[in-house]
Amino acid sequence: MFYELLSTLQDANTQWVLLGTILLGIASGVLGSFALLRKQSLIGDAMAHAALPGICLAFLLYGTKSIGWFLVGAALSGLLATYFIQVIINHSRIKEDTAIGLVLSVFFGFGIVLLTKIAQTENGNQSGLDDFIFGQAASLVGNDVRVISAIAIVLLLVTWLLFKELKLFTFDRQFAKGIGLPTGLLNGLLMTLIVSAVVIGLQAVGVILMAAMLITPAISARYWTDRLDRMVIVAGTIGALSGMLGTILSSMANRLPTGPVIVLAATVIFLISLIFAPHRGLVSKGLKLYRIRKIVARETVLQTLYDLSEEVSITNKKIRFSKEALLSRRKMTVRKLDSNLKRLQKEGYVHHIKDMWSLTESGGSKAYEIVFNNRLFEIYTMYEMKFASLQFAANDVWDYRNIDSSTLKELEQLMAIHERTPKLAPKYFGKGETFRKENSSQSAKKRKKEVKSL
Amino acid sequence: MSYGAWIMLTGSLVGVSCGIIGCFLILRKMAMLADAISHTVLLGIVLAYLVSHSLEGIYMLIGAGIIGLLTAFLVQVLHSSGVQSDAAIGVVFTSLFAFGVILLSAFAGKVHLDVNHALMGEITFIPWNTLTIGGVDLGPSAVWMLGIVLIINLILIFLFYKEIKISSFDPAMATAIGIPVMFIHYLLMSMVSITTVASFDSVGAILVVAMLIVPGATAYLLTDKLLVMLLISAVIGVLSAIGGYYAALVWNISISGSMASIAGLIFATAFILSPRHGLLSKLLARKSIISERT
Amino acid sequence: MKMNPIQVSNLTVAYDRKPVLQEVTFQMPEGKLIGVVGPNGAGKSTLIKAILGLIPTASGSVEIYGKAYRTQRKLVGYVPQRGSVDWDFPTNALDVVLMGRYGHIGWFRRPGKKDTAIAMQALDKVGMKEYAGRQISQLSGGQQQRVFLARALAQDATVYFMDEPFVGVDAATEKAIISLLNELKAQGKTVLVVHHDLQTVKEYFDWTLLLNKRKIALGPTEEVFTVDHLQKTYGGRLAFLDTQVSPSYVVQP
Numbered sequence A: 001m002f003y004e005l006l007s008t009l010q011d012a013n014t015q016w017v018l019l020g021t022i023l024l025g026i027a028s029g030v031l032g033s034f035a036l037l038r039k040q041s042l043i044g045d046a047m048a049h050a051a052l053p054g055i056c057l058a059f060l061l062y063g064t065k066s067i068g069w070f071l072v073g074a075a076l077s078g079l080l081a082t083y084f085i086q087v088i089i090n091h092s093r094i095k096e097d098t099a100i101g102l103v104l105s106v107f108f109g110f111g112i113v114l115l116t117k118i119a120q121t122e123n124g125n126q127s128g129l130d131d132f133i134f135g136q137a138a139s140l141v142g143n144d145v146r147v148i149s150a151i152a153i154v155l156l157l158v159t160w161l162l163f164k165e166l167k168l169f170t171f172d173r174q175f176a177k178g179i180g181l182p183t184g185l186l187n188g189l190l191m192t193l194i195v196s197a198v199v200i201g202l203q204a205v206g207v208i209l210m211a212a213m214l215i216t217p218a219i220s221a222r223y224w225t226d227r228l229d230r231m232v233i234v235a236g237t238i239g240a241l242s243g244m245l246g247t248i249l250s251s252m253a254n255r256l257p258t259g260p261v262i263v264l265a266a267t268v269i270f271l272i273s274l275i276f277a278p279h280r281g282l283v284s285k286g287l288k289l290y291r292i293r294k295i296v297a298r299e300t301v302l303q304t305l306y307d308l309s310e311e312v313s314i315t316n317k318k319i320r321f322s323k324e325a326l327l328s329r330r331k332m333t334v335r336k337l338d339s340n341l342k343r344l345q346k347e348g349y350v351h352h353i354k355d356m357w358s359l360t361e362s363g364g365s366k367a368y369e370i371v372f373n374n375r376l377f378e379i380y381t382m383y384e385m386k387f388a389s390l391q392f393a394a395n396d397v398w399d400y401r402n403i404d405s406s407t408l409k410e411l412e413q414l415m416a417i418h419e420r421t422p423k424l425a426p427k428y429f430g431k432g433e434t435f436r437k438e439n440s441s442q443s444a445k446k447r448k449k450e451v452k453s454l
Numbered sequence B: 001m002s003y004g005a006w007i008m009l010t011g012s013l014v015g016v017s018c019g020i021i022g023c024f025l026i027l028r029k030m031a032m033l034a035d036a037i038s039h040t041v042l043l044g045i046v047l048a049y050l051v052s053h054s055l056e057g058i059y060m061l062i063g064a065g066i067i068g069l070l071t072a073f074l075v076q077v078l079h080s081s082g083v084q085s086d087a088a089i090g091v092v093f094t095s096l097f098a099f100g101v102i103l104l105s106a107f108a109g110k111v112h113l114d115v116n117h118a119l120m121g122e123i124t125f126i127p128w129n130t131l132t133i134g135g136v137d138l139g140p141s142a143v144w145m146l147g148i149v150l151i152i153n154l155i156l157i158f159l160f161y162k163e164i165k166i167s168s169f170d171p172a173m174a175t176a177i178g179i180p181v182m183f184i185h186y187l188l189m190s191m192v193s194i195t196t197v198a199s200f201d202s203v204g205a206i207l208v209v210a211m212l213i214v215p216g217a218t219a220y221l222l223t224d225k226l227l228v229m230l231l232i233s234a235v236i237g238v239l240s241a242i243g244g245y246y247a248a249l250v251w252n253i254s255i256s257g258s259m260a261s262i263a264g265l266i267f268a269t270a271f272i273l274s275p276r277h278g279l280l281s282k283l284l285a286r287k288s289i290i291s292e293r294t
Numbered sequence C: 001m002k003m004n005p006i007q008v009s010n011l012t013v014a015y016d017r018k019p020v021l022q023e024v025t026f027q028m029p030e031g032k033l034i035g036v037v038g039p040n041g042a043g044k045s046t047l048i049k050a051i052l053g054l055i056p057t058a059s060g061s062v063e064i065y066g067k068a069y070r071t072q073r074k075l076v077g078y079v080p081q082r083g084s085v086d087w088d089f090p091t092n093a094l095d096v097v098l099m100g101r102y103g104h105i106g107w108f109r110r111p112g113k114k115d116t117a118i119a120m121q122a123l124d125k126v127g128m129k130e131y132a133g134r135q136i137s138q139l140s141g142g143q144q145q146r147v148f149l150a151r152a153l154a155q156d157a158t159v160y161f162m163d164e165p166f167v168g169v170d171a172a173t174e175k176a177i178i179s180l181l182n183e184l185k186a187q188g189k190t191v192l193v194v195h196h197d198l199q200t201v202k203e204y205f206d207w208t209l210l211l212n213k214r215k216i217a218l219g220p221t222e223e224v225f226t227v228d229h230l231q232k233t234y235g236g237r238l239a240f241l242d243t244q245v246s247p248s249y250v251v252q253p
């Protein structure tokens, strides 16, 4: 196995191919990130399909296979396709997805027509144009790789130089326009960069699967970071890794076509990111959700006991409640309620006499804090606009202790206006306990009587 | 029937089936999902072959149907786990398609199906591959398969017409009055899958997309009535097929490619000349407004 | 005993962890025109969607005339926000109104003569009879809203939910809609309308539900629509422009 790998890597031809696919992976990962953030991933797909007639026309006009002219033809027809898509969207009721599919399939159909025409010309058979449909990385020769590398390096250089502008343009086109950036020009530039990335990938990956090189590394990178500069680097790395893995695997297993193997390698990296990435991955999200659920269930039980106590406190009734009363207040399974009550009892927060449950003094102070925090959050959501300065992100955990004192005061005032200030101070539950002691001794007597009367 | 007539009949059946289904895809903004499905049925066909060891239509239909639904389902799953929808479509279709191609190459010796054929179809062979039952030649089997799929589609559309219509126009209202919107979605996706696989042999995976999207998009520019749109779309499908066939004869080019190109030309014509939604009429309207003002 | 047309108990809805509706409990009296008022993002649309079962709820229950919504669909008419559909859809006004009949027709059957007659009548009621055959993209905003209203009428419901029917319509349409709502009320129907123009609340609605994540107040408009309650609903974002005739309210952004 290892020996095989070594011998594969020593092959000069494989080295060329490897260099080509790695550079291609970097370039398409980087530019795919921009396409993804602009929600234009599928336009890359259209560009790739649309490149086919361009390549064929270049061959018909030039007469023989020439990587340089192919790239020019592919880029021109790719850009023409994006232009058509824009025109169709802007000047008719047809929506974006239909326009993309329409242009993509018609261009590709026309490409097929040209292919059959070329097959009939005298040097058509050895044109190797079929390779562009699925890609044929193995057929890359030194010259092709030199051209690909040169273009990839230019693309990366331009992106690096104009990174700030492209970033702004991608995030907020209006704002970019407002501060005087030439957005029309930037749009054209970005499209040209993307089309160039597509074009250099065609020979290795082919028109159909080229979309994956733009989309998959970029969407995978999204799982590892929130910042564009890092995302671009991660996407480039994932693209390079896919190119490398795909090339090595396919050259070791003789019959497998390189392009699809590269795509599957990228897909595997995507799945790993989707599942295992810290913070955003499914496992991490699932664990977080599980922890939150556990905390929330526990808090809910305490809060429900508090809410119920608060309600009956006005009439000075006893602050003990049956499980049914708790359940009627909050949706929860009986088992979950049982296990939480048991745990809370162990911690000394709740207390029960027969089937009636109540908060202890320490439970009361714990519940008070939870209720205070939750009701404050509620008030915040009511007046979100007013408290925009809090910058509270949807997946943060709300904690009143992180809020500055003047804002906290304001929130508390609003809470008072809405009569949502928790009414029962923790020590109330201490009093409740003495209550209960009297009551319980009474009920014990009563029970004795009952037993006697039997 | 003559050789040419069979080919035109096959093409027309593709045109009608795809044209009708395509209208709903366009109205539901799912053209790219259909594009994805048309690619991934390749995997369905290869798997069906590897499991059943036969190229019989029914196995192909089942395999493609399952993979088509799987595609729609995976896109939905990725989307609901937070992947933006265009990227979800892109990831799913490229990976399933790549997997299909790899399987095809790995079992190249065993599968009598080559990739070019799968992509571009081989409508010229259709008339030779006939269905014979009890020694009686019943005509090309592709025509039978397409005919049956067309009838299934028509029956389903007829039965669920109003449910499809309301869940396309106003899914919230449809849900509120108790229509199972998700069921309708997957029903349509199944129809796309079986239509694609039936058309696969004749026009290939990529050009099915042209037949699915272009006639419907053209019809969308020409009428404001859903039923008329379905009809026009079917007619344009047939016109593209027949026009494509003759163009291919004259210039000696790929029939399927030429069908897609003719469809594209018809669209371009409608895009410019459509009486209400065309570029020209819009320009004229603008001009007349300007001249009225001055 | 007469059942309440709408009974919402302890309704809580959250997107992710963020609560949008908190323990909302209320019952609506029959035969009233009820305005649902609250700031942007208060959860007004969410309330309607939760009642109609369009989004999952975290807890609580909804009853229409004492039974779960699922079994009472035919009693309920719905007018969604106008922007929620694609008006380029190839269909005409009559066809959209006929969609209101689908819930009554059931599977596999087509709208018949009777349904068409009901739909035409509904179009007539909103003053759109002449536009029955008009493609919907060629209608003005006000006309589109009327078509949606006609569709709800064609549902022949007893309880109506309408989400911001007055947004983006001309004055004539607003008048037409309000007189229609009054007519529905006269027939004993219950109509719940999400509304954001505070100026007209007193004029239009018998009852008002002030909502901001929680129920702030519910009751007859003259009792509920007070400065105190409004301040509670809108926070400090309300400025009072005292005029001689009646105080008018302006919501500051």
Ligand SMILES: Nc1ncnc2c1ncn2[C@@H]1O[C@H](COP(=O)(O)OP(=O)(O)O)[C@@H](O)[C@H]1O
Binding pocket: C015, C020, C038, C039, C040, C041, C042, C043, C044, C045, C046, C047
């Ligand atoms: N699908 C959704 N996903 C996440 N948040 C949502 C969704 N729909 C609404 N929200 C949020 O719920 C809140 C209430 O929305 P909505 O009911 O539309 O308010 P209203 O109709 O009163 O303006 C808003 O803060 C909004 O951002």
Ligand SMILES: [Mg+2]
Binding pocket: C044, C045, C046
């Ligand atoms: Mg709303």
